Amino acid sequence: MTAATAHAVRLGVRRGWTEFVQSLRSPQDQAFYVVTALGTLVFLWVNRDDRVEGTSLLFPTVALPSILGALLAFGVVIGPAYALAMEREDGTLLRHKALPHGMQGYVTGQLVYHSLGLVPSLVTILLPGLLLFDGLMSGGAAGWATLAWVVVLGLAATLPWGMVLGAVVPSTQKVGTWGMLPILVLTGISGIFAPVQALWGWLQVVAQVFPTYWIGLGMRSAFLPDGAAVAELGGSWRTGTTVAVLAAWTVAGLLVAPRVLRRMSRRQSGSQVEAAREAALQWVR
Amino acid sequence: MPRSAPLPDDPVIEVRGLRMTYGSTEVLAGVDLTVAPGEVVCLLGPNGAGKTTTIEVLEGFRLRSGGDVRVLGVDPAEGGDDWRARVGVVLQSWRDHARWTPRRLLTQLGGYYEPYSTPQRPRPYPVEDLLETVGLTDAADRRIVTLSGGMRRRLDVAVGIIGRPDLLFLDEPTAGFDPQARRDFHDLVHRLSDLEGTSILLTTHDLAEAERLADRILILAGGRIVADGSADELTRRVAGSSEVRWSIGGERFVHATADPTPFVRRLFEQHGDAVADLEVHRASLEDTYIAMVGRQGAGAEAPRPLAGSVR
Incomplete structure (x- = not known):
């Protein structure tokens, strides 16, 4: 890394931090965090006495780790996708293109901002969850350590793909169809709300190609007692495979994202921003 | 560096x-x-x-x-x-x-x-x-x-x-x-x-x-x-770049000329104090602009040799 790049990365970290603090202070984002957390906790509370079939575990104990995993995978793909699509249209990106090493700073800022943004969305569910439901974390210190690496690796495996998605969608309005829909389907089949074994065989295979399933599995392996692994595919937490799959997605993401981002940046121009503005004004009318 | x-x-x-x-x-x-x-x-x-x-x-x-x-x-x-x-x-x-x-x-x-x-x-x-x-x-x-x-x-x-x-x-x-x-x-x-x-x-x-x-x-x-x-x-480049307006006995006149001074002198020689409401306008940049852009527009529509002779 050259000195100028290092300088831009430092500015990007500051940018990400500033955006994070601004987001925490924004009533809009606060409402988002609170509503997501409340919805999840109410859902778990209503089902608090259900036993999970074939085990002695309560529903919230199994569902909460899975939901955290899904939130992670969903949040860091859709979040950056929307942000990037929007900032391509509103001129944020063009401003950075006009700066020396600006794109490096911008991308760093995005990575930092969306990584940090994960903290409140997980903590607002996890902390009240620990108070509301007994026996949530049975792994102790080792469990927390597992949680930490699953979060970090899960982040690395998915966040670059959120950036790729944001870079290739034609417009902000299309993030819903191109991004939200497939990701929701993926989340649906990834064993978050129902065990993956309940699906058709080919769908199980599809689910296991994508990182969402593995992040959920890793989360359960962090929180649940070892005995609960019998309920999983193959009767094991498959920790080695989890690491391998998530690492593969990370490497692929790190190979693809910079290329796609460079291509997107090359195409940025004032007229493109102007066209998006016209389109958006039409949208409002 | x-x-x-x-x-x-x-x-x-x-x-x-x-x-x-x-x-x-x-x-x-x-x-x-x-x-x-x-x-x-x-x-x-x-x-x-x-x-x-x-x-x-x-x-x-x-x-x-x-x-x-x-x-x-x-x-x-x-x-x-x-x-x-x-x-x-x-x-x-x-x-x-x-x-x-x-x-x-x-x-x-x-x-x-x-x-x-x-x-x-x-x-x-x-x-x-x-x-x-x-x-x-x-x-x-x-x-x-x-x-x-x-x-x-x-x-x-x-x-x-x-x-x-x-x-x-x-x-x-x-x-x-x-x-x-x-x-x-x-x-x-x-x-x-x-x-x-x-x-x-x-x-x-x-x-x-x-x-x-x-x-x-x-x-x-x-x-x-x-x-x-x-x-x-640019304004000087447009022919007839000044415009003289005046009235005589309530009737209004307009004349475009490249050289307004001799024109106005002759006007006074002929009509003396009867010349009223006298105004001399240099062509504005706007006139120039319209002339230049208009000329280009006409040239673009007409066949090439003709466009040349217009200039």
């Missing part, structure tokens, strides 16, 4: 035969233009003439179809970060950085120029001075989303000049300004060019603005530069 700095007298912008085609549409059909160091040049032209395209090619935001382009001695298509640091671009943004404040945003974006600071040209511009310069000191800590349109544009200008650029591009900088904001902006451009020696290329629709700001005016029409000169030179 080693860089092949062009000699001080080399043009900051040199364009020869710039062409731009989209599919089968030719937007630029061989544009030639030169901007000298410290010069303020204004690009005028009707909508769709290719002003924005030209500027975007020079900014390095758009790849050209053909022609030779040098900006600060470098082909903008290959301009690296060192080149970027010397070029300022005022963008027409609209809702970006809504949660930021002007002070925070300028501090953040200015930071990128720190590695390019030299004793002769310290970079970036100090944020407080810049806020003062563009008149945003009082709004420095307001969220950008709450700024008025005029304030936003001034912030855009501040972002464009924070790196103390050697060359500044402004694409329709005063669109949507009220007269006071426009006046303030013109003062700012004068200050930049006089005090900082910044070369400036701007586009506008406003002819009065072009006349006030520019050392030289280029008129772009039909994908070519059809006129190049100071406002004075």
Whole structure:
């Protein structure tokens, strides 16, 4: 890394931090965090006495780790996708293109901002969850350590793909169809709300190609007692495979994202921003 | 930092035969233009003439179809970060950085120029001075989303000049300004060019603005530069460039002439004090503009040899 790049990365970290603090202070984002957390906790509370079939575990104990995993995978793909699509249209990106090493700073800022943004969305569910439901974390210190690496690796495996998605969608309005829909389907089949074994065989295979399933599995392996692994595919937490799959997605993401981002940046121009503005004004009318 | 700095007298912008085609549409059909160091040049032209395209090619935001382009001695298509640091671009943004404040945003974006600071040209511009310069000191800590349109544009200008650029591009900088904001902006451009020696290329629709700001005016029409000169030179180039109006016994007359003085003398010789309501108007830049752009339009529709004879 050259000195100028290092300088831009430092500015990007500051940018990400500033955006994070601004987001925490924004009533809009606060409402988002609170509503997501409340919805999840109410859902778990209503089902608090259900036993999970074939085990002695309560529903919230199994569902909460899975939901955290899904939130992670969903949040860091859709979040950056929307942000990037929007900032391509509103001129944020063009401003950075006009700066020396600006794109490096911008991308760093995005990575930092969306990584940090994960903290409140997980903590607002996890902390009240620990108070509301007994026996949530049975792994102790080792469990927390597992949680930490699953979060970090899960982040690395998915966040670059959120950036790729944001870079290739034609417009902000299309993030819903191109991004939200497939990701929701993926989340649906990834064993978050129902065990993956309940699906058709080919769908199980599809689910296991994508990182969402593995992040959920890793989360359960962090929180649940070892005995609960019998309920999983193959009767094991498959920790080695989890690491391998998530690492593969990370490497692929790190190979693809910079290329796609460079291509997107090359195409940025004032007229493109102007066209998006016209389109958006039409949208409002 | 080693860089092949062009000699001080080399043009900051040199364009020869710039062409731009989209599919089968030719937007630029061989544009030639030169901007000298410290010069303020204004690009005028009707909508769709290719002003924005030209500027975007020079900014390095758009790849050209053909022609030779040098900006600060470098082909903008290959301009690296060192080149970027010397070029300022005022963008027409609209809702970006809504949660930021002007002070925070300028501090953040200015930071990128720190590695390019030299004793002769310290970079970036100090944020407080810049806020003062563009008149945003009082709004420095307001969220950008709450700024008025005029304030936003001034912030855009501040972002464009924070790196103390050697060359500044402004694409329709005063669109949507009220007269006071426009006046303030013109003062700012004068200050930049006089005090900082910044070369400036701007586009506008406003002819009065072009006349006030520019050392030289280029008129772009039909994908070519059809006129190049100071406002004075351009007006003189239009034949019958003055208009004399008068009335005799309540009847009004108008006469167009290249040389109003002898005409008016003869008028008095003939009619003496009966000449009333006498007015002599030099052709305005607007007349020139309409004449030049109109001529181009007629030329574009007529067969080529005819277009030649019209000129």
